[in-house]
Amino acid sequence: MKYFELAIEGPVHEVKGFCRGVRAACHRDAVLVFSADEGIERYGLADLIKMLIHADSVISHVICAEDLKDKLVSAIEFDKEYRVREVVEIESASFEFSFEAYARRYANRIRMIISKQKDATVELLELTEEEKPEAKGIEAYAPEHDYEFKGSGKVYGRFEDVYKAFCEFKAEPLISVSKMELKLKD
Known part of the structure; x- marks a missing residue:
């Protein structure tokens, strides 16, 4: 369409x-x-x-x-x-995103959002997942966490597909999105 x-x-x-x-x-x-x-x-x-x-x-x-x-x-x-x-x-349309999670359940939620984008192209530019068992304990405001999942990427493709992904990514508090950019036909 x-x-x-x-x-x-x-x-x-x-x-x-x-x-x-x-x-x-x-x-x-x-x-x-x-x-x-x-x-x-x-x-x-x-x-x-x-x-x-x-x-x-x-x-x-x-x-x-x-x-x-x-x-x-x-x-x-x-x-x-x-x-x-x-x-x-x-x-076409595109936007960039980044994320940070300090618990596996949040990392899994982010992975699910990214992996369910079948129509738009999701390109992960950076992804790190780190476990630090020595930092395990009370972590609410700790300078170091026992688990870190960070990354960034870009989503691009047809407007309809990218807009759907944009709305889903924006709805997740642990994912930051840039403004969506449009490429217009001449």
Whole structure:
């Protein structure tokens, strides 16, 4: 399925409400993502220049599937209160992550989250697992732990798959994620 990013001009909260209303009327289960809310960015030099030129207007970046995109664009053109500045197809997405766990049960939970990503590509860049039996004991605020599981990596692929992984990784308190980056088609 193809995904698109729409740059919609108008007051942010109104644009969100309008888009959610169109989704509710047309495709209740359709993915609708507001980039600023989710930590998604795609700003390159050209985007920064556009933002400077249109500094007085508020632009919301909205991501959705092709069928919802067509409905949103039609509804915005009909309503005329907002304006679609740009519609660009998303080629791929990616984000980086890191994690630290000091107990096996948490390490196993992290491993499970990483291993269940079948559609997005997960690349582990760094992974260390260390046992230090001499440090065993009361460890709540200890400078050293008897078990350490640390690592970092990158997730990339189709937007839909990466977004699903992004949400799952973000929901785990022991995993830190960067902002998601979008690669757009020219």
